[in-house]
Amino acid sequence: MIYIRNIGAYFLMLGWVFRKPRKMSIFWKMLMHEVQHIGINSIPIVALMSTFIGAVISLQTASNMDSPLLPAYTVGYITQSSIILEFSPTIISLILAGKVGSNIASEIGTMRITEQIDALEIMGVNSLNYLVFPKVIAAIAYFPVLVIFSMFLGMLGGFAALVISGLQSPETYILGLRSWFDVYNIYYALTKTVAFGFIIVSISSFYGYYVKGGSLDVGKASTKSVVVSSVVILIFNFIITKLMLL
Amino acid sequence: MIEVVSVNKTFGKQQVLFDVSATFLPGKVNLIIGQSGQGKSVLAKCMVGLHEVDSGNILFNGRDFTAMEKSEKSEIRQEIGMLFQGSALFDSMTVEENVKFPLSMFTKMTKKEMQMRVDFCLERVNLSGRNGLYPSECSGGMQKRVGIARAISMNPKYLFCDEPNSGLDPKTAIVIDSLIKDITYEYGITTMVITHDMNSVMEIGDSVLFIHQGKKWWEGDRHSIITTDNPEINAFVFASEFMKEIRESLKGQKR
Numbered sequence: 022m023i024y025i026r027n028i029g030a031y032f033l034m035l036g037w038v039f040r041k042p043r044k045m046s047i048f049w050k051m052l053m054h055e056v057q058h059i060g061i062n063s064i065p066i067v068a069l070m071s072t073f074i075g076a077v078i079s080l081q082t083a084s085n086m087d088s089p090l091l092p093a094y095t096v097g098y099i100t101q102s103s104i105i106l107e108f109s110p111t112i113i114s115l116i117l118a119g120k121v122g123s124n125i126a127s128e129i130g131t132m133r134i135t136e137q138i139d140a141l142e143i144m145g146v147n148s149l150n151y152l153v154f155p156k157v158i159a160a161i162a163y164f165p166v167l168v169i170f171s172m173f174l175g176m177l178g179g180f181a182a183l184v185i186s187g188l189q190s191p192e193t194y195i196l197g198l199r200s201w202f203d204v205y206n207i208y209y210a211l212t213k214t215v216a217f218g219f220i221i222v223s224i225s226s227f228y229g230y231y232v233k234g235g236s237l238d239v240g241k242a243s244t245k246s247v248v249v250s251s252v253v254i255l256i257f258n259f260i261i262t263k264l265m266l267l
Numbered sequence: 268m269i270e271v272v273s274v275n276k277t278f279g280k281q282q283v284l285f286d287v288s289a290t291f292l293p294g295k296v297n298l299i300i301g302q303s304g305q306g307k308s309v310l311a312k313c314m315v316g317l318h319e320v321d322s323g324n325i326l327f328n329g330r331d332f333t334a335m336e337k338s339e340k341s342e343i344r345q346e347i348g349m350l351f352q353g354s355a356l357f358d359s360m361t362v363e364e365n366v367k368f369p370l371s372m373f374t375k376m377t378k379k380e381m382q383m384r385v386d387f388c389l390e391r392v393n394l395s396g397r398n399g400l401y402p403s404e405c406s407g408g409m410q411k412r413v414g415i416a417r418a419i420s421m422n423p424k425y426l427f428c429d430e431p432n433s434g435l436d437p438k439t440a441i442v443i444d445s446l447i448k449d450i451t452y453e454y455g456i457t458t459m460v461i462t463h464d465m466n467s468v469m470e471i472g473d474s475v476l477f478i479h480q481g482k483k484w485w486e487g488d489r490h491s492i493i494t495t496d497n498p499e500i501n502a503f504v505f506a507s508e509f510m511k512e513i514r515e516s517l518k519g520q521k522r
Contacts, residue, residue, distance in 0.1 A: 043372060043373075044371070044372055046371075047371060047372060135353055135355060135358075136351045136352070136353055136355035137355050137356075137357055137358070139317055139351070139355065140349065140351060140355040140357075142316075142317065142344075143315050143316075143317070143344055143347060143349045143427075144344060144345070144368075144369050144372065144373075145340075145341035145342070145343075145344035145345045145373070146372060147341075
């Protein structure tokens with residue numbers, strides 16, 4: 022029963038989020054702040070994860086390719102496919118659900134328990150529109166940038182691992198990366214990313230905004246937002262894949 | 268003027284307010300007092316629209332707030348300033364940005380005009396030159412004063428103060444009380460103060476409403492509150508042995 026009530030409350034919340042901002046100048050200021058907060062501050066973790074996982078994917082693929090019937094460039098092709106189709110859009114989104122999602126839930130939750138949201142409401146400000154809308158737009162706009170960055174670094178990590186360890190020549194690996202490359206896969210990955218960005222920000226904001234109690238409850242809301250966002254991401258990953266690839 | 272007419276409020280199965288009616292006059296400091304958990308904060312939150320009432324009406328100068336759409340309520344809310352118990356300052360903003368926030372959100376003032384208004388409000392609460400501080404760098408009393416500056420920045424018609432002295436030392440509490448009183452008289456604001464601090468009652472209570480068990484139990488002023496025979500009021504006002512002794516000596520003087 023509580024799940025149905027939460028789903029209803031979530032959609033009602035979205036109704037208040039997607040309104041025209043009262044002052045566009047303030048909205049732009051908030052948007053720039055959120056791009057910095059959600060997007061630019063996530064670059065280091067995305068870079069670190071992407072480079073090393075890209076390296077590991079290529080090494081694992083190479084270690085499992087012992088059939089002489091498979092050409093050497095298959096390693097590059099599998100690395101490219103894994104990174105574009107699944108690692109960068111989905112795994113990076115799950116990581117961002119942990120980093121960005123918990124941050125948003127605890128930020129908004131703290132504002133709730135310290136009556137800052139009440140202060141906004143009493144002033145006559147639509148607090149959901151003011152707080153959540155810029156975050157949603159920042160995530161939708163910037164998550165694809167992070168994912169493209171992640172794809173590039175993932176493939177670069179694979180390149181570094183294979184070439185530095187002497188397992189493949191740069192030409193063979195690059196040939197693999199370029200083999201059967203399909204632009205549609207990029208569209209598919211970015212579509213997923215936009216959906217996941219929206220899911221992360223909106224669900225985390227929901228749990229933060231409706232928190233009741235004290236700091237302990239903010240912590241619980243933060244954890245819950247990460248868990249629920251991650252589960253919803255996995256479900257939508259399946260749905261979008263079924264719709265777009267099959 | 269704010270009129271509360273037969274307001275009832277329930278949370279789940281628990282009724283918190285029972286048919287509360289009261290009138291709060293402009294240019295006066297109107298106090299809502301009572302023990303913790305008796306419904307005074309709920310009444311105040313109903314009045315500013317943070318809680319929906321189950322039945323009854325709240326009228327701001329004759330305009331029925333309870334019957335309004337959210338957009339209409341937003342208009343009324345721009346006439347309301349509120350000082351919260353914990354100040355509720357935006358912790359990502361400086362003192363200046365906090366005071367400027369409602370101005371930048373709701374007015375078409377130029378940057379220069381806004382700056383002048385911010386400086387005026389900060390000067391009014393004796394915080395000139397503290398513009399660049401963050402709330403975390405301010406003491407409790409300073410945070411309350413910033414809260415007052417923010418509340419008055421839009422020239423409100425109604426000022427709500429939720430336990431303005433909680434957590435403050437007696438001397439700072441008197442400073443905050445005096446500030447609330449001065450601002451109320453100076454601008455003719457209808458001020459509501461929710462408190463259980465008897466010092467505040469005696470300092471600034473032009474009219475006092477005592478809420479007990481969710482009902483309007485008693486109404487009067489700061490002078491009549493110490494002479495009334497109402498047992499619940501006496502139990503609240505003269506809770507300590509020291510105050511009981513004062514009451515006995517007052518009675519002795521009367522005889």
